[in-house]
Amino acid sequence: MGAGSPESGVHAAGPLTLDACLRSGAGRIAAARGCDMAEAMMEARLIALHVTGLDAAGLLMRGPEPLSASVTEALQAAFERRARGEPVAYLTGERGFWEHRFRCRPGALIPRPDTEILVEWALELIPNPATGYRVLDLGTGTGAIALSLSAARPDADVFAVDRSPLALALARENVAFLRDQGAAAAVAMWRGDWLSAVRPESIDLLVGNPPYLAADDPHLCQGDLRFEPHEALAADEEGLGDYRRLLRAASTVLRSGGMVLFEHGADQVEAVAELMREVGLQVVGTRSDLGGNPRVTAARSPRARR
Numbered sequence: 001m002g003a004g005s006p007e008s009g010v011h012a013a014g015p016l017t018l019d020a021c022l023r024s025g026a027g028r029i030a031a032a033r034g035c036d037m038a039e040a041m042m043e044a045r046l047i048a049l050h051v052t053g054l055d056a057a058g059l060l061m062r063g064p065e066p067l068s069a070s071v072t073e074a075l076q077a078a079f080e081r082r083a084r085g086e087p088v089a090y091l092t093g094e095r096g097f098w099e100h101r102f103r104c105r106p107g108a109l110i111p112r113p114d115t116e117i118l119v120e121w122a123l124e125l126i127p128n129p130a131t132g133y134r135v136l137d138l139g140t141g142t143g144a145i146a147l148s149l150s151a152a153r154p155d156a157d158v159f160a161v162d163r164s165p166l167a168l169a170l171a172r173e174n175v176a177f178l179r180d181q182g183a184a185a186a187v188a189m190w191r192g193d194w195l196s197a198v199r200p201e202s203i204d205l206l207v208g209n210p211p212y213l214a215a216d217d218p219h220l221c222q223g224d225l226r227f228e229p230h231e232a233l234a235a236d237e238e239g240l241g242d243y244r245r246l247l248r249a250a251s252t253v254l255r256s257g258g259m260v261l262f263e264h265g266a267d268q269v270e271a272v273a274e275l276m277r278e279v280g281l282q283v284v285g286t287r288s289d290l291g292g293n294p295r296v297t298a299a300r301s302p303r304a305r306r
Ligand code: GLN
Pocket: 112, 114, 209, 210, 211, 212, 213, 225, 232, 233, 234
């Protein structure tokens, strides 16, 4: 598609300015996704930061300047991918979560603000100093939870497991990415199926954001979720299958007085709490995410009477 051809959107009158390209891209995104123009413009700017390599100030300053044909084409191609539904974090390759930025790629769930409540709660539970305290993140994906915890409590022993080699490679990349951001996150990671490789009575805190959508949840066929790994989103038994499997093993791997902290769907509080009780854990409570939906439930392993 050459500059000046009708498809490229570059008018014969002259090259597009960066601002005009952003406006037309945001318009295309808003129309295709049915979101408002302010949200679409924010997405277009995030994409443009990535494509042009400019920083936020540069993007403002250079707004009135004409773009080269190649940059125009690269921007329009990226805006078009977003309009067709690809998540912004997959287009830009990163997403901010808690206190750091994490690399994102198809193959691992994009970190969500909802999950920050889990990190916040975990940091209340992890003692400070945390020497000898062992935390395990189940299904770590990008590593967002495990790495955020390790960065905040460098003296805790933080572990992470994931079944997906793609996710694990990304989580390992994120260790280095956080180091570039000045964070000393050190997480021991391995590939595995939930708790299958974990020694009994070895963990103080189990955390995780397991797949919990029902396999027929209509959201799986809509918007950004279509591009994220199905196995990170959906579970059998109406979304409860993975909680059931990992909670069965959880009571064995926890040390006396150890805790579990899991993210779940807003309508799963009672079901998850019941599964926790079934394996002998004492439910401590549930907290809501920023949208006011109950999102994280904690339970404690009873103290052994010795
Ligand atoms: N909260 C996510 C969503 O609905 C689902 C994450 C998950 O299944 N663990 O987009």
